[in-house]
Amino acid sequence: MTLILQAEHLTKIYGAEHAVKDVSFSLAEKSSTALIGPNGAGKTTTLSMLAGLLNQTTGTISLNGETNPDVRKSIGFLPQYPQFFSWLTALEFTEMAAKLSGMDSKHAKIEAQKTLEFVGLGEALKKKTGTFSGGMKQRLGLAQAIVHKPKLLLLDEPVSALDPVGRREVMDLLKNLQQDMTILYSTHILNDAEEMTDQLLFLRKGELVEQGSLGDVRAKYDSPRYLVEFTSEEDALNFAARAPWKVSYRGTLGLIDITNGLPEMKDLLGYLAGSGLTVRKAERQTASLEEIFLKVAGRR
Numbered sequence: 163m164t165l166i167l168q169a170e171h172l173t174k175i176y177g178a179e180h181a182v183k184d185v186s187f188s189l190a191e192k193s194s195t196a197l198i199g200p201n202g203a204g205k206t207t208t209l210s211m212l213a214g215l216l217n218q219t220t221g222t223i224s225l226n227g228e229t230n231p232d233v234r235k236s237i238g239f240l241p242q243y244p245q246f247f248s249w250l251t252a253l254e255f256t257e258m259a260a261k262l263s264g265m266d267s268k269h270a271k272i273e274a275q276k277t278l279e280f281v282g283l284g285e286a287l288k289k290k291t292g293t294f295s296g297g298m299k300q301r302l303g304l305a306q307a308i309v310h311k312p313k314l315l316l317l318d319e320p321v322s323a324l325d326p327v328g329r330r331e332v333m334d335l336l337k338n339l340q341q342d343m344t345i346l347y348s349t350h351i352l353n354d355a356e357e358m359t360d361q362l363l364f365l366r367k368g369e370l371v372e373q374g375s376l377g378d379v380r381a382k383y384d385s386p387r388y389l390v391e392f393t394s395e396e397d398a399l400n401f402a403a404r405a406p407w408k409v410s411y412r413g414t415l416g417l418i419d420i421t422n423g424l425p426e427m428k429d430l431l432g433y434l435a436g437s438g439l440t441v442r443k444a445e446r447q448t449a450s451l452e453e454i455f456l457k458v459a460g461r462r
């Protein structure tokens with residue numbers, strides 16, 4: 163596994179406040195990492211330091227082993243609220259971004275056009291950005307971040323301003339990009355983090371309180387349980403009264419939780435088959451990332 167970025171003891175202090183406090187993590191090449199945490203946790207501050215837009219108070223960042231990398235060439239950044247010059251066309255703006263990374267004019271034009279087509283703005287190349295909808299602006303923001311094919315793509319809330327269709331499309335674009343780039347993105351949309359993440363970084367009040375793969379984090383915070391749904395409340399009550407496991411019930415649902423030892427699914431199904439109760443469904447439940455988030459954020 164090749165590491166592309168290493169952040170060590172990153173800290174940003176404003177006055178008496180630690181916006182980011184002693185945060186260390188690394189990103190493997192062509193991996194995707196979701197940066198999550200409540201409002202004010204330090205996500206934007208962390209991304210801005212990595213993008214070279216903000217100096218850290220202390221700590222080091224190294225990209226490909228270099229502590230003073232040429233960020234314009236190797237990093238692409240989509241800020242949370244991208245701004246454009248309203249009088250430029252999408253093509254002109256993206257070409258300008260390409261040139262800022264050091265590309266010559268001829269290549270900048272070719273790459274800008276290809277990139278705009280890739281992000282779904284092929285029909286709007288010559289339109290002024292001032293006329294763009296929110297979804298189009300987000301795509302244009304993505305285009306300027308990837309036009310120079312950076313090794314590392316940093317995205318601050320890339321999909322939160324989009325409607326469900328736009329979100330789906332941008333998530334698919336990002337998954338496509340991950341084949342060539344390392345992606346670090348912050349998000350509030352936990353379904354997206356569940357969908358595209360090799361690593362999760364949880365920030366809370368500036369501190370990195372949890373990091374690891376979704377599987378590892380889930381295993382740590384999950385409380386496994388089965389949910390059995392009956393066709394009547396009476397059957398659910400009977401199940402709660404007679405089952406050999408600790409059972410709680412709500413309406414027509416019976417929940418078996420782990421406190422008394424979780425049975426094998428086959429044993430549960432065997433019991434239900436011989437019980438004479440009418441079951442609508444029986445399933446193993448896993449904590450959603452949202453439930454885990456609430457636990458890690460200290461809200462539960």
Ligand code: ATP
Pocket residue numbers: 176179180181182199200201202203204205206207208
């Ligand atoms: P959100 O999800 O709301 O975008 P975030 O996780 O991105 O939040 P940051 O914007 O990084 O959080 O802010 C972290 C903390 O640093 C907050 O308490 C914020 O008020 C503080 N902060 C950020 N920028 C500054 C600044 N320029 N001056 C003073 N404090 C700041």
